[in-house]
Amino acid sequence: MNQVGRPEPPPTGPVKFVAKNMRLDLRLIAEMIEPGSRVLDIGSGDGSLIETLSRTRGCDARGIEIDMAEVTRSVAHGLPVMHGDADHDLAEYPDGAFDVVVLSRTLQAVERPREVLRQMLRIGSRAILSFPNFGHWLVRWQLLSTGRMPMTSVWSRPWYETPNIHPCTIRDFMALCDQDGYAIEQWLAVDDAGQRSPWRRFPGLANVFGEQALFRLRRA
């Protein structure tokens, strides 16, 4: 379900407890989750986040994944993963079934992002999301200078076949949270080198230099 392909950045900075070869945003997400939490990872991919959470943090972590080969691999690896997707399968869960619901690098590819977000915060007390920032300077520059849809290492597929049908910027996302009444508990942006950005208090700068954004929300 991780439609935005991107080469693995080398692990940088201190990694407290999570697997070293895990994708950076997943490591950052794992650090945001309390031990022992009930977690649903939507778009669990190869299952590395739920494996880390259940084996090292004592979490009851489960996954939903759209790619059947990944589902089979995960279940065969002993991880509780079901075939399904964000748009159609969240509505079934009861309110508050999870402490944390995770959606990494997938928001931009779902059919109804706003509804998915609403469902996430209905079935979970907290939602953690990561997404590629469409407000990044390179994206802006390419559109401005060439007049064509940007093609970067993050936005790497041409417009006519990209699964990323709902790109948004960090500011767009913050506006939606404000509009729908979600409190942002924590957020950060990661720059091209995979480093956490230093612009914690300046969303405008983060929206220019952050390649990926990571948010932890709760119902306000």
Place this chain on the structure above:
Amino acid sequence: MDLPDLPDAEHQNVRFADGLELDCGLTLPELTVAYRTYGTLDAAGANAVLVCHALTGDQYVAEPSPVTGKDGWWTQVVGPGRPVDTDRYFVICANVLGGCMGSTGPRSLRADGTRWGTDFPPVTIRDMVRAQKRLVEHLGIERLFAVIGGSMGGMQVLEWAATYPDALFAAVPIATASHHSAQNIAFHEVGRQAIFADPEYHGGRYHEHATIPARGLAVARMAAHITYLSEAALARKFGRRLQNGGLSIFGDMFQVESYLRHQGSTFVRRFDANAYLTITRAMDYFDLAADHGDDLAAAFAGTQARFCVVSFSSDWLFPTRESRALVRALNRAAANVSFVEIPTDKGHDAFLLDEPDFHRTLAGFLAGCAERAGLAR
């Protein structure tokens, strides 16, 4: 066809003299459960796996059947080093209530020395599960590590999870559904009518005439067997090929016809017609949601069991959409559920065949559960 009745082989069993109360309101005065076990029960009694067989299966899951001499029906799945590893788990498989391999059923003798025949009361999937529960208790097991089964065996798995939620750690319903569909009931009815139409059926009292309704039962098996395969599998295995490679199709037989006739004729040597009627009826009655106020999620309310639902892409008898409906009900109950659809062209029968992805999935799911349950390696 003139065939002798089934041989009365000796089957390992346990008798419960106090009988069994059935859903229909009647009570069986005595209950016999025929079963086999494989592997060793650990000191804590925590590594027991119950395998539930399908409509025409039996308890000989991992060893040759004494009736047919053929290999166990799930030797690829159950055995040393197999996904259900008998070096690690204590595996139990029982002949279902209403069956004909030693458990109480229409072929069983009553107190007066006559066979039950058509007097055998209608049984339900839940009755079958109650009989299994008696066996499990008899074996000294409080909680099963896992209950696994495909097709009708999967119905039993679901019934176990709904009826005895605290008596199992993991549940693996395979190629199954929470109810028998109208189409499935329709196919069963064709089979039953074929049996009724056989003059040797004698209103179900064929034992008294020293005969069996072999022709009708064979047709029932042939019709059912078509539903176990996919169109693609039939095309791949037989296509339009003729049996003897003759030039004229007139008077010659297609390979698929020959195959089905073989399926029918071997079946009647190992299965009792009245048992077939009883068990197909039990499957038709099965509707887990109806038993829980038409809310399937209510059947699993509060369950702590870990589920692994498996379907097969070309199975049109128990299609993936029914597994998905089951998974959604489990989600509504906030159950821990894994769900995989295995890509295959082998149809419903795929769960009995060589499907490496399925076997890996099952082995991995059980290993993950064993880790959670703290089972010794």
